[in-house]
Amino acid sequence: MEARPLLRRLLVARLGSADDAEDALQDLWMRVADLDASRIDQPIPFLCRMATNLATDRRVAAARRGARDGAWEEVQPISGDYADPERVALGRSELARAQALIAQMPDRMREAFTLFRFEEQPQRAIAERMGITVSAVEKLLRRAYQFLQENREAEGADRERRRRHDDEGSVGA
Amino acid sequence: MTLEQQAIDWHIRQRDMSAAEWEAFATWLEDSPAHARAYDAVAMADALLVAPEPVEAQDAAPMVEAETVAANDNGGRGGWSRWWLMGGVAAAVALVAGPVALRYRPDIQVEQTRPGETRQIALNDGTRIELSGGSRLRYDRNDTRTATLEQGQALFHVRHDPAAPFELKSGTVSIRDMGTVFDVRRQGQRLDVAVAEGAVSLAPLGQRVALTAGQAIRLDEARHEVSRVTVDPAMVGGWRNGYLDLDGETVGTIAARLQSAYGMRIAVEGPLVDRSITGLVRVTGDADKDVPRLAKLIGAGWHQSGGTWILRASNEDR
Numbered sequence: 398m399e400a401r402p403l404l405r406r407l408l409v410a411r412l413g414s415a416d417d418a419e420d421a422l423q424d425l426w427m428r429v430a431d432l433d434a435s436r437i438d439q440p441i442p443f444l445c446r447m448a449t450n451l452a453t454d455r456r457v458a459a460a461r462r463g464a465r466d467g468a469w470e471e472v473q474p475i476s477g478d479y480a481d482p483e484r485v486a487l488g489r490s491e492l493a494r495a496q497a498l499i500a501q502m503p504d505r506m507r508e509a510f511t512l513f514r515f516e517e518q519p520q521r522a523i524a525e526r527m528g529i530t531v532s533a534v535e536k537l538l539r540r541a542y543q544f545l546q547e548n549r550e551a552e553g554a555d556r557e558r559r560r561r562h563d564d565e566g567s568v569g570a
Numbered sequence: 571m572t573l574e575q576q577a578i579d580w581h582i583r584q585r586d587m588s589a590a591e592w593e594a595f596a597t598w599l600e601d602s603p604a605h606a607r608a609y610d611a612v613a614m615a616d617a618l619l620v621a622p623e624p625v626e627a628q629d630a631a632p633m634v635e636a637e638t639v640a641a642n643d644n645g646g647r648g649g650w651s652r653w654w655l656m657g658g659v660a661a662a663v664a665l666v667a668g669p670v671a672l673r674y675r676p677d678i679q680v681e682q683t684r685p686g687e688t689r690q691i692a693l694n695d696g697t698r699i700e701l702s703g704g705s706r707l708r709y710d711r712n713d714t715r716t717a718t719l720e721q722g723q724a725l726f727h728v729r730h731d732p733a734a735p736f737e738l739k740s741g742t743v744s745i746r747d748m749g750t751v752f753d754v755r756r757q758g759q760r761l762d763v764a765v766a767e768g769a770v771s772l773a774p775l776g777q778r779v780a781l782t783a784g785q786a787i788r789l790d791e792a793r794h795e796v797s798r799v800t801v802d803p804a805m806v807g808g809w810r811n812g813y814l815d816l817d818g819e820t821v822g823t824i825a826a827r828l829q830s831a832y833g834m835r836i837a838v839e840g841p842l843v844d845r846s847i848t849g850l851v852r853v854t855g856d857a858d859k860d861v862p863r864l865a866k867l868i869g870a871g872w873h874q875s876g877g878t879w880i881l882r883a884s885n886e887d888r
Binding site for chain 2: 400403406407410411413430439441442445446449450452453454456457460495496499513514516517519520535538539542543545546
């Protein structure tokens with residue numbers, strides 16, 4: 398399959414181990430076999446997305462186990478810039494915290510983010526629904542993800558209470 | 571742009587990226603371990619998010635459709651449950667629009683069956699769920715009146731509570747019980763719902779539909795098509811006894827169903843993959859028996875290669 402080298406590259410880069418990547422690739426093929434291939438418009442992007450989601454699931458599972466068995470830690474130099482993956486190994490109470498974080502977003506940001514993330518609406522559709530431009534939607538989404546990251550880090554580093562970006566609710570058309 | 575911003579950009583664009591852009595993304599990840607790490611942080615945080623939960627009924631009331639009654643009535647489980655169950659997608663948006671007060675902490679449980687495995691799940695409110703092979707169901711132990719079928723098939727025996735109807739979500743569709751035994755199958759962008767007893771209501775593609783015993787709906791999200799069909803109520807959930815109720819499904823889809831439910835590896839070659847089949851097939855779960863019989867039924871030839879069964883139309887030249 399022509400997508401295989403690319404999928405492998407993505408998985409190796411995400412998982413930090415050729416063995417894990419190979420394992421994930423097997424898993425991916427199993428899942429692909431369940432799908433009706435004729436319904437998929439763009440097989441390569443589709444598979445890439447599946448692969449990267451699969452990699453994320455594995456990273457989350459590994460973090461949840463509290464294990465460093467992804468070999469990722471050995472491969473990646475520890476950088477102070479990013480929270481340790483274990484920190485986002487969320488327990489159940491932290492799921493509630495994630496929800497609370499979303500609830501704290503400014504209204505417009507939360508609306509765009511919810512449509513994008515939980516209803517999987519394309520950015521174009523979100524723009525129409527909110528009466529703003531696609532690039533305004535993109536901006537809101539970027540800020541929403543940044544908001545999640547900042548607040549996640551703030552929690553761990555104890556340096557800043559959660560910030561509200563009230564000014565960002567007004568990004569308009 | 572900081573690495574974090576770059577990572578976020580890649581993450582947001584992912585749904586629309588071309589093959590070439592995916593190549594560029596792979597290269598970016600490979601460029602530096604810090605890139606991979608930055609991306610990991612964004613993707614993991616995102617993966618752990620769950621859809622916002624219901625808010626206070628009072629906050630939400632102005633957003634509620636006229637059909638929703640007694641949203642402010644705080645009887646039962648506190649009013650919001652009824653409200654929450656009404657609007658499906660619209661409600662999900664409304665939910666996050668008002669000031670939010672979290673009512674409880676979710677306790678998310680994911681049940682996943684391997685191909686060929688089935689599982690019985692008893693929720694603490696008396697609802698029973700039978701999960702077919704290759705299926706994934708997510709629910710909240712602290713709110714067992716709602717669950718999500720992410721993929722595969724399940725039969726729901728719902729203990730009805732008019733104050734807090736059970737709601738099953740799958741993709742963007744919400745199915746609300748009105749005292750019911752119903753079956754749901756999710757396969758990619760296709761969703762089938764069939765009712766054995768009682769009734770359910772749902773709103774696929776924005777159309778509100780009620781189904782009673784012996785009625786079913788087939789939703790194809792890729793094609794934006796919904797069709798209603800009649801089924802034999804006795805055959806709803808027939809998969810538990812090995813019955814495969816085929817309603818114009820393609821051979822390719824059937825092969826995928828067999829793989830998911832029983833772990834049979836079946837490859838379909840040539841135009842046979844798109845041929846539609848209607849009928850009722852009994853499956854034992856033993857591929858040695860089932861595949862040749864299915865092949866005969868649909869007029870196909872079969873052979874085995876490794877662990878895979880290969881089907882192709884018998885009149886095609888090899």
